[in-house]
Amino acid sequence: MVKITDVARHAGVSPSTVSYALSGKRPISEETRRRIAASIRELGYRPHAGARALAGSRSNVLALVVPLRPGIHVPVVMGCAVSVVTTARRHGHDVLLLTQEEGEEGLRRVADTALVDALIVMDVQLHDPRLPLLRSLGRPSVLIGFPAEPAGLTCVDLDFKAAGELCVERLAGLGHRVVALVGSPPEVYVRRTGFAERVVRGFTAAADRRGLVSAVHPCEATPAAARRVAERLLREQPALTGVVVHNEAVLEPLIDAFERLGLRVPGDLSVTAICPDELAASLRVPVTSVALPSAELGERAVELLMGKLAGAEVPEATLLAPRLTERATTRPRAAP
Template sequence: MVTIADVARHAGVAASTVSYVLSGKRSISPDTRERVQRSVRALGYRPNASARALASQRSNVIALVIPLRTGMHVPVMMQFATAIVTTARRFDHDVLLLTADEGPDGLERVTQSALVDALLVMDIELHDERVPVLRELPMPSVLIGYPDDADGLTCIDLDFAAAGALCVDHLADLGHRSLALLGTPSAVYERQTGFAQRTLTGFTEAAARRGVLGVETPCEHTFDAILQTVEQLLHDHPDLTGLVVQNEPIIGPLLDVLRRLGRRVPEDMSLVAICADDVAERQLPHLSSVTIPAEQIGEQAVESLITKLSGGVVQDLTLVPPELTARGSSAPHVDRSTA
């Protein structure tokens, strides 16, 4: 069985240093802490959880706060949750999943319960009422997403404003001059959820910068709502040739709707989605897309939280640059009126 002494020899440090890294009782330099953590992973060291919790007065549990509210796409949230749980186990921590929307009161209740050592909070709004409480809680926290006022917080997210702009630039580079953003359900915009608002901002500003028409509309998840939304868009903007989709559940039905309305993808309508790669690659044609890096963000969020628990310093705001993969759903615009 691997012991602390084995980890210490492997990392080239004293056994007490390994203990301090694992317990968080003392501040350890980032380089030493990372060396010890690499040795823990390499040797497969598993400390006695009960003894460690007793000695450190910690539970070795992280609370993951995901309020499952109207308009949220649960499979995407579960991708983040899976990455968070997997990474937390690497650091010998468990995850307590909290899905009820209790707002600030829920955060205070969890903190006072002594069930958890730290908080990971998702579904962040621009003016999130939980932010003042998070600043005051005597417990480390990391937000996946970020509010307008992020001072004093640790936040990580995809750069959704850049993602919206990247989609516009891709379609504009292909010659498309009339674009629409099919966004999240109305409830998500009404809550001013950060990722949706920032994508809209990036889309709108990029359309103005490129001198193209850029219109946006929320879209509900039912087939009838998708059909009605697209019919209205095409009625109001008959020259529309490019769609940006930030609403993963509607992607499959949307392709059916476009076929029903006689719009071929990509010949008549180019389409770019902000979604997971596996979703984009399941469609016919395969979708050009900006991926949602759930695994990367979840892993980085946990690592930041563990660093804070160990007394280390982390970056206040981390924005992951978007990456667009061009596939079969986007093609150069052809002006069929003169063809």
């Protein structure tokens, strides 16, 4: 267990100075306070919940809570994280990155140490167990994602339901009547992650509205799983001519699998995706896609947090409208 003497030695101050920083009984310089805060953070020292003096003035540190759970596509998450860090730096803040799956305990640990001014939380589930604690903490927070009941929270995200609808509408507009969604890995749906479920809702709603035959298939993030899903789709939906992919890791392997099964993209099969623009544009066959605006989401989250820290009124819900870019994988359905 880390002791106050360990913190003092690490920060190059006396134990009494650390105690004063935590208790607020005597003033200390801002430079010393920040050095002590950095040592506490690095060593993992946990002061008693009542030791709040470090919270009495700003730490200029934001916590970014991004648990790297199974099924998470790390490049997309890290793109958002980099945007959070660079935007926070423009506002004179550092970022403490928390990647462990600690749930409420991780949030409480950060709050109890009083080392951060505010929190940004990612990978939000529809019924996220962290929400009651977030609502009760005395620190501003922003969620990148929407739970089922977002009242009283500040949330920002791509409108994933509209993104699913937009992909289907594009395929339907090109004459495709049998479509499928190749979705996120199964564990993402088991957790009831908000963005994945909203894509399914949008896809299904648009397909039903247009009178299309549709199916949804979760897919593990491996080339072998992509091949299995392609084979299953053609076995179960032999008239399939349109596919929406919401799984960045299998986008290229899936197109390859369909082509090995004898379908030309886009001659026989049109493909749209919800993924980063740079990925869609860089593939062997550039993919028509709705952009995942990771950089904008990170920037918006920090700007909302800065507004809350300044005491300004900010919107509870910020939904970014989806934007579809036409590329080489879509064309009108061939006449039967």
